[in-house]
Amino acid sequence: MLSERRLQVLRAIVQDYVGTEEPVGSKALTERHNLGVSPATVRNDMAALEEEGYIAQPHTSAGRIPTDKGYRLFVDRLAEIKPLTAPERRAIQNFLEGAVDLDDVVARTVRLLAQLTRQVAVVQYPSLTRSTVRHVELLSLAPARVMLVLITDTGRVEQRMIDCPAPFGETSLADLRARLNSRVAGRRFTDVPQLVEDLPESFDAEDRGTVSAVLSTLLETLVEKNEERLVIGGTANLTRFAHDFPLTIRPVLEALEEQVVLLKLLGETKDPGMTVRIGHENAHEGLNSTSIVSVGYGSGGEAVAKLGVVGPTRMDYPGTMGAVRAVARYVGQILAES
Amino acid sequence: MLSERRLQVLRAIVQDYVGTEEPVGSKALTERHNLGVSPATVRNDMAALEEEGYIAQPHTSAGRIPTDKGYRLFVDRLAEIKPLTAPERRAIQNFLEGAVDLDDVVARTVRLLAQLTRQVAVVQYPSLTRSTVRHVELLSLAPARVMLVLITDTGRVEQRMIDCPAPFGETSLADLRARLNSRVAGRRFTDVPQLVEDLPESFDAEDRGTVSAVLSTLLETLVEKNEERLVIGGTANLTRFAHDFPLTIRPVLEALEEQVVLLKLLGETKDPGMTVRIGHENAHEGLNSTSIVSVGYGSGGEAVAKLGVVGPTRMDYPGTMGAVRAVARYVGQILAES
DNA sequence: GCTGGCACTCGTATGCGCCGAGTGCCAGGG
DNA sequence: CCCTGGCACTCGGCGCATACGAGTGCCAGC
Numbered sequence: 052m053l054s055e056r057r058l059q060v061l062r063a064i065v066q067d068y069v070g071t072e073e074p075v076g077s078k079a080l081t082e083r084h085n086l087g088v089s090p091a092t093v094r095n096d097m098a099a100l101e102e103e104g105y106i107a108q109p110h111t112s113a114g115r116i117p118t119d120k121g122y123r124l125f126v127d128r129l130a131e132i133k134p135l136t137a138p139e140r141r142a143i144q145n146f147l148e149g150a151v152d153l154d155d156v157v158a159r160t161v162r163l164l165a166q167l168t169r170q171v172a173v174v175q176y177p178s179l180t181r182s183t184v185r186h187v188e189l190l191s192l193a194p195a196r197v198m199l200v201l202i203t204d205t206g207r208v209e210q211r212m213i214d215c216p217a218p219f220g221e222t223s224l225a226d227l228r229a230r231l232n233s234r235v236a237g238r239r240f241t242d243v244p245q246l247v248e249d250l251p252e253s254f255d256a257e258d259r260g261t262v263s264a265v266l267s268t269l270l271e272t273l274v275e276k277n278e279e280r281l282v283i284g285g286t287a288n289l290t291r292f293a294h295d296f297p298l299t300i301r302p303v304l305e306a307l308e309e310q311v312v313l314l315k316l317l318g319e320t321k322d323p324g325m326t327v328r329i330g331h332e333n334a335h336e337g338l339n340s341t342s343i344v345s346v347g348y349g350s351g352g353e354a355v356a357k358l359g360v361v362g363p364t365r366m367d368y369p370g371t372m373g374a375v376r377a378v379a380r381y382v383g384q385i386l387a388e389s
Numbered sequence: 390m391l392s393e394r395r396l397q398v399l400r401a402i403v404q405d406y407v408g409t410e411e412p413v414g415s416k417a418l419t420e421r422h423n424l425g426v427s428p429a430t431v432r433n434d435m436a437a438l439e440e441e442g443y444i445a446q447p448h449t450s451a452g453r454i455p456t457d458k459g460y461r462l463f464v465d466r467l468a469e470i471k472p473l474t475a476p477e478r479r480a481i482q483n484f485l486e487g488a489v490d491l492d493d494v495v496a497r498t499v500r501l502l503a504q505l506t507r508q509v510a511v512v513q514y515p516s517l518t519r520s521t522v523r524h525v526e527l528l529s530l531a532p533a534r535v536m537l538v539l540i541t542d543t544g545r546v547e548q549r550m551i552d553c554p555a556p557f558g559e560t561s562l563a564d565l566r567a568r569l570n571s572r573v574a575g576r577r578f579t580d581v582p583q584l585v586e587d588l589p590e591s592f593d594a595e596d597r598g599t600v601s602a603v604l605s606t607l608l609e610t611l612v613e614k615n616e617e618r619l620v621i622g623g624t625a626n627l628t629r630f631a632h633d634f635p636l637t638i639r640p641v642l643e644a645l646e647e648q649v650v651l652l653k654l655l656g657e658t659k660d661p662g663m664t665v666r667i668g669h670e671n672a673h674e675g676l677n678s679t680s681i682v683s684v685g686y687g688s689g690g691e692a693v694a695k696l697g698v699v700g701p702t703r704m705d706y707p708g709t710m711g712a713v714r715a716v717a718r719y720v721g722q723i724l725a726e727s
Numbered sequence: 728g729c730t731g732g733c734a735c736t737c738g739t740a741t742g743c744g745c746c747g748a749g750t751g752c753c754a755g756g757g
Numbered sequence: 758c759c760c761t762g763g764c765a766c767t768c769g770g771c772g773c774a775t776a777c778g779a780g781t782g783c784c785a786g787c
Contacts (some may be wrong), residue, residue, distance in 0.1 A: 301628040
């Protein structure tokens with residue numbers, strides 16, 4: 052167990068290192084924070100902290116930098132999420148309120164997050180599974196061609212083309228549309244499969260094939276497009292860490308393009324609360340020197356997707372967490388209103 | 390006027406420099422290309438080329454590198470677009486054929502282009518103005534709330550929410566839907582405004598407000614969403630030019646995020662054929678050390694949008710142009726089929 | 728348990744000299 | 758007239774050796 056002062060030393064090290072991006076020594080520490088003890092004492096504490104694996108020296112005769120474990124302790128026990136200032140809050144609200152549709156909300160959110168945190172922002176589109184159906188529309192584009200349009204309560208729209216096994220009349224289509232909507236409108240996506248299970252049986256034999264085709268496409272859409280889209284912004288901020296270039300930046304850019312990777316990471320925690328993954332806690336290798344701060348957001352009380360930022364492990368955790376949390380709240384409000 | 394051999398020297402310089410990324414000297418040139426003359430002669434030619442502004446030396450006693458003007462001449466008169474190999478073509482086709490919808494086509498195209506050229510790929514979504522309307526759908530979500538869904542011949546879908554000034558009945562909605570579609574289905578977007586101009590007049594006074602609201606939203610969508618979306622991929626390839634880091638990469642990333650900038654650049658030339666913008670020919674400052682190779686693509690014979698790559702001015706122009714052209718063709722085919 | 732002092736480490740910055748690729752110029756030859 | 762080989766010159770990059778200084782660990786004393 053670490054003494055209170057040692058924790059304070061760790062906190063000071065993290066804060067200074069994040070600020071200066073340079074290994075911090077005992078003398079500088081005592082000067083910048085009034086710990087009430089001499090450098091020599093701090094040195095002893097540092098030796099202990101290093102022993103425990105919370106900090107490390109890049110090389111002998113250099114200052115210390117926090118390890119992933121050190122950041123972890125800092126985030127868990129030493130840091131308080133920094134609330135945004137009132138002007139910042141107002142700015143967020145104003146900026147988001149100008150959005151005209153879901154795409155716009157997401158696009159604005161990404162820009163906002165990237166600017167606020169000066170890091171790479173990631174916003175997941177409201178996921179389908181956790182949303183509800185607002186409406187299902189069927190359009191006949193050709194005798195044996197139907198377009199399926201799915202509209203969710205978050206305003207998201209998905210469409211698919213369906214080639215019918217047999218020509219399908221307008222009246223049958225209207226019939227199917229009506230019955231489909233009466234069953235699934237307002238229901239959760241996860242419930243849809245069992246709600247439509249027996250639908251084909253109530254149709255004439257000749258139409259049954261098409262009805263099945265439509266239904267299976269609908270179910271496919273629910274599964275495939277599930278949590279699929281992700282928008283990323285602020286990649287230019289990666290260049291702020293010009294030191295370790297380009298060894299660091301390259302794998303990060305690659306990981307960001309592999310949206311699957313990010314989606315998996317975001318989806319890992321079901322907890323809609325704030326999650327911080329530090330360095331090697333990220334399964335993906337390219338992100339081993341980055342931290343990801345994410346949080347769920349949603350239109351109601353419930354989280355429908357996540358958003359967050361990706362930055363170097365040496366990030367300003369309190370500030371970043373504050374910004375992420377605030378943005379998530381406001382986005383939730385905006386979605387609830389629309 | 391430059392002699393034939395001097396042009397060959399320029400071509401050789403461009404080729405070598407692109408390959409080695411290092412200034413090329415007279416001796417190396419004569420060794421790698423059999424120009425049939427001695428280094429001394431080449432030196433004279435180089436002096437002349439430098440005089441004319443086609444090449445430059447980074448510093449005295451170094452080899453020459455092409456200037457923007459040199460690349461321009463190379464692209465215009467010295468380079469032949471390199472066709473892809475048969476296996477490459479097959480790979481493209483296979484890869485694109487797996488796409489399930491428009492989003493997927495675009496996403497795959499970006500990845501493909503980025504991989505083929507090992508540069509940053511940019512694909513513009515099929516633009517609205519040049520496409521035709523496949524269908525307009527109106528959904529009543531609440532008594533005074535209508536959703537407008539617009540489907541284009543390229544499979545693109547746009548939706549908008551409309552708050553009606555007065556409640557709007559299902560029958561009126563069906564009526565409007567039918568009349569709207571009979572007028573605009575299959576027509577070009579640019580023609581839509583005049584086609585619907587007199588539509589409100591044929592409705593009852595009580596509905597006229599809503600009809601106008603719907604129409605103005607439709608027209609808004611045509612204008613606002615016009616050529617708006619852009620997908621970018623392969624940014625990790627920027628790190629291949631690790632030399633001039635990060636001074637070069639940062640403004641480029643910033644420019645790429647400012648989609649408006651790119652859209653403007655892509656839209657500059659109305660010519661649907663291949664366009665190459667080299668270095669300072671790009672109006673945007675951040676892209677002054679990059680070249681953009683773009684070409685129009687479309688479902689029919691007509692171009693509906695552009696795609697291309699952004700790379701360093703020292704890029705393999707013949708190969709890049711070949712890849713861009715080939716991808717555009719195959720995407721066009723895929724779009725025509727769907 | 729804290730403190731001041733002290734010797735030691737080691738990475739970085741600085742200065743210097745060498746090397747070699749590349750150049751420009753010139754006189755001679757086809 | 759153009760090409761060629763020769764030659765002196767330039768200048769950036771690289772290796773090396775040195776100096777500097779921040780930071781450490783340890784120890785004796787309070």
